[in-house]
Amino acid sequence: MHPLFSDGRHLIWYLAACLFIGNVVAWFLSINGAPQANAEFFCLPVSIMFGFVAMSAYYVCRSQPLVRRRLPRLLLVYLVSSLLSGFILLMLCYAWASVGESIGAGWTMPPSQVKFPTTVFGFGAGTYLLSILTHDVFIAMDNVRQSELRERESRTLAREAELQLLRMQINPHFLFNSLNSISALTSIDAAAARAMTIALAQFFRQTLALADKEKIALATEFALCDSFLAV
Helix, strand or coil, rough: CCCHHCCHHHHHHHHHHHHHHHHHHHHHHHHHHHHHHHHHHHHHHHHHHHHHHCCCCCHHHHCHHHHCHHHHHHHHHHHHHHHHHHHHHHHHHHHEEEEEHHHHHHHEECCCCCCCCCHHHHHHHHHHHHHHHHHHHHHHHHHHHHHEEEEEHHHHHHHHHHHHHHHHHHHHHHHHHHHHHHHHHHHHCCCHHHHHHHHHHHHHHHHHHHHCCCCCCCCHHHHHHHHHCCC
């Protein structure tokens, strides 16, 4: 899915930019003799339609992964897609003008008034090429962010694995030492041996309960330390 469709605000800003460009082109037509209202009603729909055509530049960029790009093939793909888009814009202009003429709408422009076909074609091709370059920049930035995110996740997993290994090494020693101490206490102070057994069981019960949690409260950490010190 195109990134613009993942966030409604981005799509609104993109459509606003298309309307702005349409207004600029309408102003250009008006200073060249076209009525202002006709130019506005002609350019704004065409700008919106071509805006969605320009969004396909995202998929053109995705079809050429950065790590496998070859300059001749890249230039050919970009050139062909830009020229095709310029032709599409020209056809959109003529089609929209023909629709307005066929229904007799006085607010549109007849096809005969769609002047400067070479300029329209060049504008469409240049705009699409600019869209390709813009998408390329955003894709590269997104790749950098994803790479940084994966690196942070890898470091986190490595730290967790290291901590887990340390726990596996420490817990058996702690358990064996505690059991030896309990064994020694049974012949000296049976009540103390019983208390130490209960404290040891309480400590491991707390440890197992917290093992799967990513975060715990500071008070819980203090309580675990108290159980450890009690043993």
